[in-house]
Amino acid sequence: MSRTPPHPTREQIELPLVLDCLSDPIRLAIVYQLAQQERVSSELCCGDFNGLSGKSNLTYHFAKLRDCGLMQTRVAGTNRFMRLRREDLEARFPGLLDAVLKSAAKDADRLQLVAECDVVEAD
């Protein structure tokens, strides 16, 4: 039995759900961190986000990000690995993810987003 949780197909990704998902500061921070890390690794595991919130709260946010199609979750043993569904998002809404990430970067201090160097050093 596969333990991979359900994901929407590319075609099922809906703009209102994506915007709603990104409107939460913690989910925006998760997406921002995944995007920052993309150059180093396409995936991060749950523990990489511990600085953002408590474990059960993060689990809830991961599910929301998966359900709206922003994030792909891969289960390996007891670990879960997350990556941005950048290609799917770009195919559905060209330029949207980058515009949101750029906006978030501009307000990184105000949004208390993790700095790029923090992510790299955490490796």
Place this chain on the structure above:
Amino acid sequence: MSRTPPHPTREQIELPLVLDCLSDPIRLAIVYQLAQQERVSSELCCGDFNGLSGKSNLTYHFAKLRDCGLMQTRVAGTNRFMRLRREDLEARFPGLLDAVLKSAAKDADRLQLVAECDVVEAD
């Protein structure tokens, strides 16, 4: 006494609030319609949106759009005129509004957005 309702300053416009505001399909449709109309007129009045929802519901959505900084409301007599705060949004989050509008246009049928010709004909 001025009857102009309060608006956030450019600097007070916050990304999570803007994204949350745009995640509602009716508010997204209002913003889309304002953007479509910009080439003809920078302002629309309440009645121009009657096709989207009931009057009291629209009043609620106009207030949300105003409070998050997406829209400017001008009161003239018994009329209210609305326009997009494009310059302020572009200054705060370059490219974001256009990326959202482009994404919305791509899903116009799915989101039941008013077609450009409908808006122009409604004049």
